[in-house]
Amino acid sequence: MNSNSPKLVDGMGRTIVNLRISVTDRCNFRCTYCMPADNVEFMDRSNLLSFEEIHRVVTIVSKLGINRIRLTGGEPLMRKGLPILIKMIDKVEGIDDIAMTTNAYFLKDQAQSLIEAGLKRLNVSLDALDPDKFRDVNRRDCLNSVLEGLNTARKVGFKSIKINAVAVRNFSEPEIMGLIEMGRSDGFEIRFIEFMPLDSDKTWERNKVLFGHEIIDIIKKKYELVPIDNSLEIGPASEYNFADGKGKVGIITAVSNPFCDHCNRIRMTADGKLRTCLFSENEHDLKNLIRNGASDEVIAEAIQQAVLIKEPGHKINLKDFKQPNRAMHAIGG
Ligand code: SAM
Ligand code: SF4
Numbered sequence: 630m631n632s633n634s635p636k637l638v639d640g641m642g643r644t645i646v647n648l649r650i651s652v653t654d655r656c657n658f659r660c661t662y663c664m665p666a667d668n669v670e671f672m673d674r675s676n677l678l679s680f681e682e683i684h685r686v687v688t689i690v691s692k693l694g695i696n697r698i699r700l701t702g703g704e705p706l707m708r709k710g711l712p713i714l715i716k717m718i719d720k721v722e723g724i725d726d727i728a729m730t731t732n733a734y735f736l737k738d739q740a741q742s743l744i745e746a747g748l749k750r751l752n753v754s755l756d757a758l759d760p761d762k763f764r765d766v767n768r769r770d771c772l773n774s775v776l777e778g779l780n781t782a783r784k785v786g787f788k789s790i791k792i793n794a795v796a797v798r799n800f801s802e803p804e805i806m807g808l809i810e811m812g813r814s815d816g817f818e819i820r821f822i823e824f825m826p827l828d829s830d831k832t833w834e835r836n837k838v839l840f841g842h843e844i845i846d847i848i849k850k851k852y853e854l855v856p857i858d859n860s861l862e863i864g865p866a867s868e869y870n871f872a873d874g875k876g877k878v879g880i881i882t883a884v885s886n887p888f889c890d891h892c893n894r895i896r897m898t899a900d901g902k903l904r905t906c907l908f909s910e911n912e913h914d915l916k917n918l919i920r921n922g923a924s925d926e927v928i929a930e931a932i933q934q935a936v937l938i939k940e941p942g943h944k945i946n947l948k949d950f951k952q953p954n955r956a957m958h959a960i961g962g
Pocket of ligand 1: 662703704730731732753754793794795822823828957958
C-alpha cells in the first residue's frame with residue numbers, strides 16, 4: 630500500500646473519510662425523538678474523553694485518511710472550552726474540515742469564538758417555526774434563542790449553515806414550507822431527516838415517519854426542484870436545487886431509502902467507544918486502549934479492524950432490527 634492509498638476501507642470496499650465525535654451526552658433540550666423528558670442518566674464525567682485524548686484519536690485517524698471531523702453530542706456547546714478542542718483539531722495535518730451539529734441555543738454567545746477557533750461549518754437543528762410546536766417537540770420554550778443563535782452565526786461569518794429538521798408524520802407537514810421559505814430567504818440549506826428509531830422513549834413506529842418522497846411532494850406544490858446528481862456520494866442527503874436558482878434542499882431518507890451503500894463515516898461516543906454505524910450493536914472501546922497505554926500503532930490497528938467489519942447497512946426495514954441500547958444523544962447524531 631503506498632502512502633496515498635486509503636487505509637480505512639471496510640469489507641464492502643467503502644472508504645471512510647469522516648469521523649463524528651460526540652463531546653458530551655448532556656443536553657439542555659429534551660427532544661421527543663431523542664431524549665426522555667426527565668430522569669436521564671448521563672455518563673460519569675470521568676468517562677468522557679479529555680480534549681487531549683480526542684486530539685490523539687484525531688491525529689491517529691488523520692493518518693488513516695480521515696479528513697473530515699464533525700463535533701456533536703448531546704449538545705456539543707455544553708462541553709466547556711469547546712473552542713480549545715477545535716483549535717487543537719484544526720492544527721492536525723490532514724484534517725480539511727471541522728463541522729458541528731448543534732441545537733443553536735448557546736450559539737449567540739459562542740459563535741464568534743467557534744469561528745475564530747477554526748470551525749468551518751454548522752448544522753443547526755430546528756424542527757418547527759411555530760413556537761408551540763417547537764416547545765412540543767423540543768420540550769423547551771426557546772424558539773427565539775435558537776433563531777438568535779442562527780442569526781449570530783451568520784453575522785460572525787459562518788458561510789455554510791444547514792438546518793436539520795426531523796420529519797415526523799402529523800407534526801412536520803405544516804412546518805415544511807415555513808422552513809423552506811426561511812432557508813431560501815436567509816441562505817440556509819434545509820435538510821429534512823426521516824425520524825429514525827433512536828429515541829430514548831422507544832415510541833418510534835414506521836407510521837410516525839414522514840417519508841422523503843412525501844416531503845418532496847409538499848415542496849413541489851410550490852417550487853420546481855432539480856435533483857443534484859451524485860449528492861449521495863458526498864453525504865447522506867439527496868439534494869435538490871430550486872429551479873429558480875434560489876438555494877437548495879436536502880432530504881435524508883434514512884428509513885425509506887437508506888444511503889448505507891455510500892456511507893463513509895464512523896462515530897466516536899463521548900466515552901470513547903467507536904461505532905461503525907448509527908445502529909451498531911457492538912462498540913469498540915478506544916478509551917480503554919488509550920487509558921491503558923496503547924501505542925498509536927495499536928490504536929490505529931484497532932480502528933482499522935473495527936472498520937473492516939463495519940455493518941453493510943442498518944436493518945430498520947428488516948424483521949431482525951434491534952434498536953440500539955444507546956439513544957441518539959448518547960451516540961452522537
Ligand atoms: N444536540 C445537537 C442537535 O440537536 O443538533 C447535536 C446532537 S443531535 C443527536 C444530532 C442530530 O440528530 C440532530 O439534527 C437531531 O435532530 C438528529 N436526531 C436526533 N434524534 C433523531 C431521530 N430519532 N431521528 C432522526 N434524527 C434525529
Ligand atoms: Fe438534545 Fe440534540 Fe437530542 Fe435534541 S436532538 S435532545 S438538542 S441532543
